[in-house]
Amino acid sequence: MAILARTEAEVVAAVQWARAHKRNVEIAGARTKRHMTYSRYQGPVLDLSRLAGIVEYQPEEMILTVRPGTKVAEIEACLAEHDQQLGFDPPDWGPLLGAPASSGTIGGAVAADVCGPGAVRYGRVRDHLLGFRAVNGYGEAYKGGGKVVKNVTGFDLPKLMCGSFGRFGPLTELTLRVFPKPPRQASLAVHGLEDGEGLRLLRLIHSSPLGATGLAFARGTAWFRFDGTDAALREKLDTARALLSDHEVSDGDDAVFRDIGNGTALDAGARDVWRIHAPPAAAPRIVSALAPARWVADWAGALLWLATDEADAEAMRAAVAREGGRMNLMRAMGKAYLHVRRLHPSPPELAALEKAVKAAFDPLGLFGSMGF
Amino acid sequence: MLMPETDASIVARRDDIVARLKALVPDGVVSDRAGLKAFDGDALTAYRQSPLVCVLPRTKEEVAAVLKFASEEGVPIVPRGAGTSLSGGALPLADAILIGLSRMNRILDIDLENRAVTVEPGVTNLAITRAVEGKGFYYAPDPSSQIACTIGGNIAENSGGLHCLKYGLTTNNLLSATLVTITGETVRLDSGGGYDLLGVVAGSEGLLGVVVEAVVRILPLPPVTRTLMAAFSSVPDAGRCVAEVIAGGIVPAAMEFMDRRCIEAVEAYCAPGYPKGAEGVLIIDADGIKSEVDEAIARIATIARGCGAEVREAVDEAERARIWAGRKSAFPAMGRLAPDMLCMDGTIPRRMLPRVLARMAEMADEYGLGFCNVFHAGDGNLHPLIIFDVMKEGELERAEAFGADILRLCVEVGGVLTGEHGVGVEKRDLMPEMFSDADLAQQQRLKCAFDAAGLLNPGKVFPTLSACVEQGHMHVKGGRVPYPNLPRF
Numbered sequence: 001m002a003i004l005a006r007t008e009a010e011v012v013a014a015v016q017w018a019r020a021h022k023r024n025v026e027i028a029g030a031r032t033k034r035h036m037t038y039s040r041y042q043g044p045v046l047d048l049s050r051l052a053g054i055v056e057y058q059p060e061e062m063i064l065t066v067r068p069g070t071k072v073a074e075i076e077a078c079l080a081e082h083d084q085q086l087g088f089d090p091p092d093w094g095p096l097l098g099a100p101a102s103s104g105t106i107g108g109a110v111a112a113d114v115c116g117p118g119a120v121r122y123g124r125v126r127d128h129l130l131g132f133r134a135v136n137g138y139g140e141a142y143k144g145g146g147k148v149v150k151n152v153t154g155f156d157l158p159k160l161m162c163g164s165f166g167r168f169g170p171l172t173e174l175t176l177r178v179f180p181k182p183p184r185q186a187s188l189a190v191h192g193l194e195d196g197e198g199l200r201l202l203r204l205i206h207s208s209p210l211g212a213t214g215l216a217f218a219r220g221t222a223w224f225r226f227d228g229t230d231a232a233l234r235e236k237l238d239t240a241r242a243l244l245s246d247h248e249v250s251d252g253d254d255a256v257f258r259d260i261g262n263g264t265a266l267d268a269g270a271r272d273v274w275r276i277h278a279p280p281a282a283a284p285r286i287v288s289a290l291a292p293a294r295w296v297a298d299w300a301g302a303l304l305w306l307a308t309d310e311a312d313a314e315a316m317r318a319a320v321a322r323e324g325g326r327m328n329l330m331r332a333m334g335k336a337y338l339h340v341r342r343l344h345p346s347p348p349e350l351a352a353l354e355k356a357v358k359a360a361f362d363p364l365g366l367f368g369s370m371g372f
Numbered sequence: 373m374l375m376p377e378t379d380a381s382i383v384a385r386r387d388d389i390v391a392r393l394k395a396l397v398p399d400g401v402v403s404d405r406a407g408l409k410a411f412d413g414d415a416l417t418a419y420r421q422s423p424l425v426c427v428l429p430r431t432k433e434e435v436a437a438v439l440k441f442a443s444e445e446g447v448p449i450v451p452r453g454a455g456t457s458l459s460g461g462a463l464p465l466a467d468a469i470l471i472g473l474s475r476m477n478r479i480l481d482i483d484l485e486n487r488a489v490t491v492e493p494g495v496t497n498l499a500i501t502r503a504v505e506g507k508g509f510y511y512a513p514d515p516s517s518q519i520a521c522t523i524g525g526n527i528a529e530n531s532g533g534l535h536c537l538k539y540g541l542t543t544n545n546l547l548s549a550t551l552v553t554i555t556g557e558t559v560r561l562d563s564g565g566g567y568d569l570l571g572v573v574a575g576s577e578g579l580l581g582v583v584v585e586a587v588v589r590i591l592p593l594p595p596v597t598r599t600l601m602a603a604f605s606s607v608p609d610a611g612r613c614v615a616e617v618i619a620g621g622i623v624p625a626a627m628e629f630m631d632r633r634c635i636e637a638v639e640a641y642c643a644p645g646y647p648k649g650a651e652g653v654l655i656i657d658a659d660g661i662k663s664e665v666d667e668a669i670a671r672i673a674t675i676a677r678g679c680g681a682e683v684r685e686a687v688d689e690a691e692r693a694r695i696w697a698g699r700k701s702a703f704p705a706m707g708r709l710a711p712d713m714l715c716m717d718g719t720i721p722r723r724m725l726p727r728v729l730a731r732m733a734e735m736a737d738e739y740g741l742g743f744c745n746v747f748h749a750g751d752g753n754l755h756p757l758i759i760f761d762v763m764k765e766g767e768l769e770r771a772e773a774f775g776a777d778i779l780r781l782c783v784e785v786g787g788v789l790t791g792e793h794g795v796g797v798e799k800r801d802l803m804p805e806m807f808s809d810a811d812l813a814q815q816q817r818l819k820c821a822f823d824a825a826g827l828l829n830p831g832k833v834f835p836t837l838s839a840c841v842e843q844g845h846m847h848v849k850g851g852r853v854p855y856p857n858l859p860r861f
Contacts, residue, residue: 060615060619061618062618063721083621126563126568126571127540140810140814141810142808142810142811142813143807143808144814144815146788147721148721148752148786149537149719150541150751150752150792151719151791152530152532152575152790152791153795153799153803153806153807154795154811154815155572155576155815155818156543156574156576159568159571159572160567160571164567167567179623180623206487209592209593209595228664229663229664231664231666232667234663235664236661277563277565279483280485281483281486326564326565326566328565343565343566349553350561353553353557353569353822356822358567360814360817
């Protein structure tokens with residue numbers, strides 16, 4: 001069963017219905033990320049794909065307000081007409097998750113924290129969502145944050161919505177900051193590297209003032225991406241080549257960064273896919289401890305993509321936690337599908353706090369994506 | 373000023389509370405009247421209140437013990453960093469323990485490989501940069517009070533600064549924080565997946581817990597910084613220049629505006645050499661690699677001249693420092709013109725600058741009060757400074773009413789009440805201007821999730837008292853109790 005909501009009022013009505021009938025609802029946009037969760041209980045779907053469209057876009061303010069069902073691709077096309085773009089470099093996880101390409105919605109991108117290689121420079125989704133409207137588990141429409149770039153009025157609820165997977169309720173409107181599109185970008189590559197050295201080179205460039213917009217390592221090659229005007233780009237590439245002069249540096253391939261963000265560079269086959277957030281210098285130790293079938297480092301090593309054959313999730317997560325990281329299961333193919341929690345479990349005190357925060361928005365547990 | 377009604381039963385137990393705190397923090401309890409005088413407020417100077425007692429822990433274990441004690445005994449807690457809040461965030465209460473974090477001032481770890489510095493909450497903002505600049509790094513958020521304000525306070529207020537246009541607020545430069553909850557539990561928060569509690573603790577104004585340790589991100593120092601000063605013969609021209617720079621896709625490191633009155637005050641205060649006779653100046657920094665900075669400066673200068681400005685560039689590092697010292701002195705410089713001052717903090721959409729500036733000038737005439745405009749133009753964050761004399765009959769009330777009208781105007785044009793100073797007590801009663809009952813109720817439910825008994829920093833941020841009900845879920849009680857005698861500001 002699906003409830004197709006076209007307006008915020010209809011979302012309110014749907015939640016009030018769910019509340020009255022104590023029914024768990026599955027919040028969905030284009031359903032491209034369904035594979036990140038699982039559902040034993042086939043509850044009704046609250047479909048937000050028609051709650052779509054750009055509400056307000058003032059290019060000179062660099063602020064965009066949209067409804068959650070708007071396709072990310074449509075937003076990008078609209079921004080591009082004004083030489084602007086979303087700052088968090090949203091990738092397309094559709095194909096990795098068995099969904100059609102270019103079909104994901106902005107609501108889904110925010111709820112699942114979908115950000116790409118450029119986030120190393122311009123920040124994650126949390127750094128871009130300025131405000132929102134949503135419906136909570138009481139069936140009340142409310143707003144959080146604001147529509148200006150600098151705001152500390154009240155609690156920063158927008159942060160909480162990013163990566164929440166809809167567990168605080170359906171979002172009905174999103175206000176994002178946008179960025180000027182750089183005139184040009186270019187990348188460099190160093191091939192034939194040992195893991196430790198490749199990861200070190202990412203951190204080396206990350207610690208330089210070049211403002212790289214991509215710092216990734218995959219199968220022996222370190223990739224570096226920069227943007228700017230012709231003159232700026234030339235200076236950045238020259239400086240980077242000088243910093244990397246112990247190695248042979250070749251021209252890179254911008255398309256590589258698209259594949260890295262989309263997760264397809266991992267070449268995971270039918271394996272489980274994980275994403276690890278950890279301090280970048282821990283990456284070599286994590287990779288050697290976990291010995292995954294395949295892995296790719298992004299964000300100078302602060303984000304690791306792993307593909308594993310059936311492996312002991314608890315042991316892997318314990319090893320990652322010892323390095324100060326978290327290991328989240330992004331796509332479960334085998335036994336993990338039913339048996340492994342998608343997000344790295346929090347320690348007991350934090351878990352208790354998280355539960356209380358969830359209850360503050362959704363006391364009846366109406367919005368309970370399974371698998372978390 | 374009326375804060376929540378003082379609980380006489382807590383005040384009556386004061387001797388016992390002092391004795392119990394001395395057992396928990398043997399060398400860190402201030403309880404004598406003279407000693408407490410030093411802790412009776414923050415930089416919102418119009419309001420003063422001596423705390424019940426002040427405790428100055430040195431370790432996170434001591435913080436946890438104090439909060440656990442307060443929770444068990446039902447005694448409110450007011451956290452304090454350096455006491456530089458401009459919104460009264462650290463204003464004490466007569467029946468609350470003031471917990472000062474200033475003695476927890478050690479830098480615990482400098483991790484250049486991960487571009488991260490681990491600090492205790494009492495470390496000052498500037499101390500982080502001082503500790504890493506020799507290695508080519510710095511901590512980006514730079515509130516004007518950075519020589520004094522602490523990182524714990526910065527996290528509580530989500531502080532910005534002159535350069536947050538390009539580098540973000542505290543929350544965008546925070547990698548993790550260790551929080552002690554009101555029940556004395558210690559939790560480490562990060563944003564590696566799961567709920568982003570780190571994001572919501574930043575800017576929570578001491579209402580959710582006490583940060584006892586933080587890991588902040590440091591950035592490589594930009595190799596080149598150039599500074600332009602553009603002098604305008606009309607304020608709207610300056611506003612137009614700001615809008616054109618932003619719309620042109622240029623992201624300056626900082627873009628600050630000062631009006632004539634402010635320029636004159638600053639010149640009299642520290643003589644930074646600002647252009648004479650201008651109605652307004654913009655101070656603009658571009659930083660980064662050389663070619664990028666050169667291009668940005670050239671484009672900005674062209675735009676500014678197109679808007680009628682006389683443009684001058686700082687010739688050397690000494691002049692740059694002088695120009696910025698002048699900007700950072702705007703607050704004390706204006707403070708010399710009158711005994712009292714209110715510093716407002718609304719943010720507006722940048723295209724609204726000319727309209728809002730014009731309306732504010734009209735309002736100043738209507739209220740018959742002196743004021744000047746100094747603001748972070750790049751992100752539309754206004755800091756009108758209203759000067760007055762609290763000893764003159766009715767001036768405080770007029771100043772507060774003027775300030776409130778400015779903030780209402782900000783909300784009316786699509787902006788917000790506070791861009792970086794926080795709500796505190798100062799803007800508490802204006803919250804309904806921006807948020808509906810449902811909006812505020814949801815924020816208060818979040819507060820209840822962290823602090824069901826409402827012991828952390830009561831009387832701040834929210835205009836109405838509410839009770840958290842425990843029955844399986846929490847909600848804000850219908851029968852709200854407004855503070856009856858509160859001034860509307």
